Amino acid sequence: MSVFDTVVRLIYLTAAVGFVLGLHLMNSPATARRGNQVSAAGMIVAVVTTVVVIVHDKTITGTGWAVLVAGAVCGAGAGLYSARTVQMTAMPQLVSIFNAVGGGAAALLAIDDLVRSAHVIPRVAVTGALDIVIGGVTFTGSLIAAGKLQGLIPGRPLVFPGSRLANPLIAAVFTGAAVWLIAQPKSTAALILMTVAALGFGVTMVLPIGGADMPVVISLLNAFTGTAVAMAGFVLENTMLITAGALVGASGSILTKLMADAMNRSIGNIVAGGFGTGDSAAPVTAGMGSVREVTADDVAIQLAYASKVIFVPGYGLAAAQAQHEAAELGELLERHGVEVDYAIHPVAGRMPGHMNVLLAEANVPYPQLKEMEEANTEFPRADVVLVVGANDVTNPAARRPGNAVSGMPILDVDKAKSVVVIKRSMGHGYAGIDNELYTDPKTGMLFSDAKKALAGLAAAVKTLVGS
Amino acid sequence: MSADLLSDLTVFVLSLLVGFEVISKVPATLHTPLMSGANSIHGIVVVGAMLIAASVHGPLGYVLAFFAMAFAGMNVAGGYLVTDRMLQMFRSRPAAADGRRAVARGDGSGPR
Numbered sequence: 403m404s405v406f407d408t409v410v411r412l413i414y415l416t417a418a419v420g421f422v423l424g425l426h427l428m429n430s431p432a433t434a435r436r437g438n439q440v441s442a443a444g445m446i447v448a449v450v451t452t453v454v455v456i457v458h459d460k461t462i463t464g465t466g467w468a469v470l471v472a473g474a475v476c477g478a479g480a481g482l483y484s485a486r487t488v489q490m491t492a493m494p495q496l497v498s499i500f501n502a503v504g505g506g507a508a509a510l511l512a513i514d515d516l517v518r519s520a521h522v523i524p525r526v527a528v529t530g531a532l533d534i535v536i537g538g539v540t541f542t543g544s545l546i547a548a549g550k551l552q553g554l555i556p557g558r559p560l561v562f563p564g565s566r567l568a569n570p571l572i573a574a575v576f577t578g579a580a581v582w583l584i585a586q587p588k589s590t591a592a593l594i595l596m597t598v599a600a601l602g603f604g605v606t607m608v609l610p611i612g613g614a615d616m617p618v619v620i621s622l623l624n625a626f627t628g629t630a631v632a633m634a635g636f637v638l639e640n641t642m643l644i645t646a647g648a649l650v651g652a653s654g655s656i657l658t659k660l661m662a663d664a665m666n667r668s669i670g671n672i673v674a675g676g677f678g679t680g681d682s683a684a685p686v687t688a689g690m691g692s693v694r695e696v697t698a699d700d701v702a703i704q705l706a707y708a709s710k711v712i713f714v715p716g717y718g719l720a721a722a723q724a725q726h727e728a729a730e731l732g733e734l735l736e737r738h739g740v741e742v743d744y745a746i747h748p749v750a751g752r753m754p755g756h757m758n759v760l761l762a763e764a765n766v767p768y769p770q771l772k773e774m775e776e777a778n779t780e781f782p783r784a785d786v787v788l789v790v791g792a793n794d795v796t797n798p799a800a801r802r803p804g805n806a807v808s809g810m811p812i813l814d815v816d817k818a819k820s821v822v823v824i825k826r827s828m829g830h831g832y833a834g835i836d837n838e839l840y841t842d843p844k845t846g847m848l849f850s851d852a853k854k855a856l857a858g859l860a861a862a863v864k865t866l867v868g869s
Numbered sequence: 870m871s872a873d874l875l876s877d878l879t880v881f882v883l884s885l886l887v888g889f890e891v892i893s894k895v896p897a898t899l900h901t902p903l904m905s906g907a908n909s910i911h912g913i914v915v916v917g918a919m920l921i922a923a924s925v926h927g928p929l930g931y932v933l934a935f936f937a938m939a940f941a942g943m944n945v946a947g948g949y950l951v952t953d954r955m956l957q958m959f960r961s962r963p964a965a966a967d968g969r970r971a972v973a974r975g976d977g978s979g980p981r
Binding site: 421422424425426428429430431434435437438439441442445448449452453455456459461462463465466467469470472473474475476477478480481482484485486488490493494496497500501503504506507508510511513514515517518525620621624627628631632634635636638639640641642643644645646647648649650651652653654655656657660661746748755756758759762763765768771773 | 871873874877880881882884885886887888889891892896898899900901902903904905906907908909910911912913914915916917918919920921922923924925926929930931933934935936937938939940941942943944945946947948949950951952953954955956957958959
């Protein structure tokens with residue numbers, strides 16, 4: 403190994419260390435931003451070093467440079483533009499799209515290598531086939547997931563006749579094609595068949611999964627991309643790609659499991675899809691009693707004279723983009739001497755931690771954001787709990803066996819002295835069952851759009867406290 | 870199995886373990902930024918795309934290299950920027966307000 407190669411390898415190693423340190427610094431909100439910067443610095447070092455390697459190797463053609471620069475400008479330009487302009491509520495879609503292109507790029511690397519090499523050794527054939535399959539599934543799967551979150555594709559599970567058979571069938575096709583490709587690496591037919599089957603599998607895998615499960619799916623696909631990139635590293639014999647890809651593969655898997663656990667679902671159950679169609683709705687034993695409807699003025703009085711108020715923001719708040727109104731009301735109450743906290747269920751919003759991002763955007767200081775366990779010790783002390791657009795995660799039925807939410811970790815909202823639920827209608831949550839919290843005598847229902855209701859409450863509180 | 874493949878495999882497995890270890894400590898608050906941050910790290914595929922662009926010849930190769938480059942560039946540049954945008958919003962409350970808050974909570978509500 404020449405001195406140049408050695409130095410390059412050592413610099414690549416530094417970049418990999420940067421990725422690990424960066425992820426490590428993301429452990430705490432105080433250092434997270436620096437962590438991302440350390441990781442970005444590692445990336446810049448890696449890219450600059452690669453430019454030096456390319457110049458040093460002198461194998462690149464003029465057209466090669468043009469293609470490299472044009473691709474970089476188009477891709478990075480589109481990425482930077484969308485990252486700068488995206489609404490915080492649309493964040494999950496964008497991450498999904500970035501994930502899709504990452505997987506697509508990883509698959510293209512292997513396709514190029516297989517097409518170009520005159521002689522393909524078995525290790526390249528095997529890892530290349532894995533790379534193309536995983537990258538291909540990720541590419542279309544992530545695009546479908548983004549489409550569902552954006553509302554371009556119906557969020558409900560799309561199940562067509564025979565769809566249960568489609569997945570195993572397509573999986574069998576790409577497995578067969580992959581075996582064929584490994585046996586005959588120069589077979590273009592095998593390569594095309596495998597690629598098309600993998601792309602198709604991404605579609606048929608994600609289509610039957612309900613929109614509310616998309617966060618788990620995106621997280622799973624993120625892990626897939628990491629693995630695909632690691633496989634690309636095997637194909638190109640580049641250790642840094644292997645390291646970084648494996649890191650992401652591991653992180654994505656952990657996140658996916660955490661998210662699935664929080665919803666009391668297994669990953670297999672989510673991927674099987676079809677959930678949330680309503681056919682699984684179990685009748686609630688207590689039956690649906692009458693609910694007590696309240697007006698904004700009633701609620702404003704309750705809030706203004708409380709000593710402790712806990713907000714429970716959910717998916718509905720994110721969908722209505724009402725985080726600023728919630729923060730404004732919270733701040734108003736704080737100024738008035740009311741203790742305000744936000745109880746965040748692990749799966750509130752559209753991705754784990756998404757609600758924290760939305761509230762952080764609205765300038766809610768993160769010490770006020772309580773995770774589920776901490777919040778559950780606080781509910782008994784709360785005078786009013788304001789549930790905004792959250793449903794299943796507050797349903798006391800989860801403590802009983804035998805229904806769709808049984809065993810799901812919930813926020814113990816019903817332990818508070820009184821509860822106000824802001825909701826547009828009596829519609830069911832994602833699990834498709836009635837929420838017993840709503841018929842609790844201490845619960846008042848304020849039927850309205852989250853954004854309007856919160857703004858109205860803030861105005862009413864202002865009049866009351868005269869500030 | 871060649872020595873090269875064996876050492877690559879070692880790197881792969883150990884990196885997986887490091888990933889599990891580093892990441893399982895992250896609080897739920899940071900899961901979305903973390904997912905986005907991890908997403909930008911697999912943008913390292915851009916290095917592979919650059920190396921491909923440096924060695925291809927012929928129209929098909931150039932087309933593949935262009936798309937690989939554009940995809941990877943979007944992943945890496947957008948990924949880091951959007952993660953940074955999210956993280957810069959995580960602020961603690963200014964010190965003065967923190968003091969007032971502590972007083973407001975000193976009402977015998979017990980340890981938190």
